[in-house]
Amino acid sequence: MEAPPAGVAPLEPDGTQHLQWRVYILCGLVAFLDGFDTQSIGPAADAIAASIGMDIKDFGPVFSASQIGFLIGAVIFSALGDRFGRKRMLVAGTLVIAFSSLGTAYAGSYNELLAIRMLAGIGLGGVTPNFISLASEFAPPARRTRVVTMLWAAVPIGGMMGSFVSSFTLSQFGWQAIFYLGGAAPLLLVPVLVFMLPESREVQRGANDRSAPPLRVAPIEALFGEGRGLATLWLWLASWMTWLLLVVIGVWTPSLLQQAGWTTPMAASMLGLLNAGGVAGTFLIGVALRFVPAQRALMLALMAAAASIVMLGTFAHSFAAVAVAASLAGFFSSAAGGSLLALSASLYPERVRATGVGWSLGFARTGAVLGPICVGWLVGLQWSTASIYSAIALPGLLATVLVFLLSRTSTFRAAIK
Numbered sequence: 001m002e003a004p005p006a007g008v009a010p011l012e013p014d015g016t017q018h019l020q021w022r023v024y025i026l027c028g029l030v031a032f033l034d035g036f037d038t039q040s041i042g043p044a045a046d047a048i049a050a051s052i053g054m055d056i057k058d059f060g061p062v063f064s065a066s067q068i069g070f071l072i073g074a075v076i077f078s079a080l081g082d083r084f085g086r087k088r089m090l091v092a093g094t095l096v097i098a099f100s101s102l103g104t105a106y107a108g109s110y111n112e113l114l115a116i117r118m119l120a121g122i123g124l125g126g127v128t129p130n131f132i133s134l135a136s137e138f139a140p141p142a143r144r145t146r147v148v149t150m151l152w153a154a155v156p157i158g159g160m161m162g163s164f165v166s167s168f169t170l171s172q173f174g175w176q177a178i179f180y181l182g183g184a185a186p187l188l189l190v191p192v193l194v195f196m197l198p199e200s201r202e203v204q205r206g207a208n209d210r211s212a213p214p215l216r217v218a219p220i221e222a223l224f225g226e227g228r229g230l231a232t233l234w235l236w237l238a239s240w241m242t243w244l245l246l247v248v249i250g251v252w253t254p255s256l257l258q259q260a261g262w263t264t265p266m267a268a269s270m271l272g273l274l275n276a277g278g279v280a281g282t283f284l285i286g287v288a289l290r291f292v293p294a295q296r297a298l299m300l301a302l303m304a305a306a307a308s309i310v311m312l313g314t315f316a317h318s319f320a321a322v323a324v325a326a327s328l329a330g331f332f333s334s335a336a337g338g339s340l341l342a343l344s345a346s347l348y349p350e351r352v353r354a355t356g357v358g359w360s361l362g363f364a365r366t367g368a369v370l371g372p373i374c375v376g377w378l379v380g381l382q383w384s385t386a387s388i389y390s391a392i393a394l395p396g397l398l399a400t401v402l403v404f405l406l407s408r409t410s411t412f413r414a415a416i417k
Helices: 017-051 060-086 086-108 110-138 142-152 155-172 176-196 201-208 219-224 229-259 264-286 294-314 319-347 351-381 385-407 410-415
Strands: none
Touching: 017 060, 017 086, 017 110, 017 142, 017 176, 060 086, 060 110, 060 176, 060 229, 060 351, 086 176, 110 142, 110 319, 110 351, 142 155, 142 264, 142 319, 155 176, 155 264, 219 229, 219 351, 229 264, 229 294, 229 319, 229 351, 229 385, 229 410, 264 294, 264 319, 294 319, 294 385, 319 351, 319 385, 319 410, 351 385
16 A cells, blocks of 8 residues: 655555455445345336336336436446545435335336436446445455455345345235335445445545545546557447346346246246356356456356357257256356456556446446347247347357457556556
């Protein structure tokens, strides 16, 4: 750790394991709430639609609204995090999540629900680049990729918990109870973040050293200046392909399996295996990064995810084969997502890290919005289940090529030294 200038109060000893683990745990709790909110809306969709007098077939834009909001939040909050501090943006984003969840419980019309879910997406998109950047900032450089990857596992864990809680509360207390809980939990977390989470070291330095330059970074200049343009381009395209695959496989698997002749409960069980595999993959890739370079692990995960997805379609009429394929698809696609986030966090210097991660995620969310629409178009054209799954796998292979190109850039080589 650098010694502070003469006459300047030293920063909190952020090299200690105690402080590092405090940051990891608090950022992990925010990530958990991110996943919880994201997965809570799906199981409650039918009940919500019935309560406000709409047809469930018209619920698609409500799901898309949160994805669009995520894009907006990731882009705006990431730049604000680099300028004003990541802790402040985490607190602000967590408050947005809390109030939008509570607002969902009181939505009385389609337009209100649409607006509230977009607001929820803004909060979710706002916290993600900032908890990734803050955790990676306090992690030792040699462990940064593993910390970020394993931290990301809190998102699918929160998603699994959100699905479980939704299933229970829907029958016992009604759909509104899901969002009361989803609003209360982040509200309780906010004061903990305020008093226990340290601020970005760059912000601390700026507060202690009046001569330090302010954290004012133009996003385009930060991401494409100083020779980082080509690396940023390859990262964005790889992120677009990877998150398209991640979202599409989760959203469409139940419907595609039903198209192949499965019952609704059987198809839903495969979605559970997909999520369980995702949790395991995100955790274990963090361990693997101790021994394998992040870019190599990412390329292997992307190729394995593509192969597993093709297997899903090829053996769609075999319960045992699909169970294995779904578990592997969840495992490798989530491992790829976690590795990609870790790679993007390592690619940019500390002063623009949240911007780099956030804009990459924001660009990727356009794929998350368009991907499900494209698959719906293929379903409308009456493509076979096997053909559709092969089309879904293609972005994984393209992303592999893009990660290889990224690894050949001078920016990447300098970042991993």
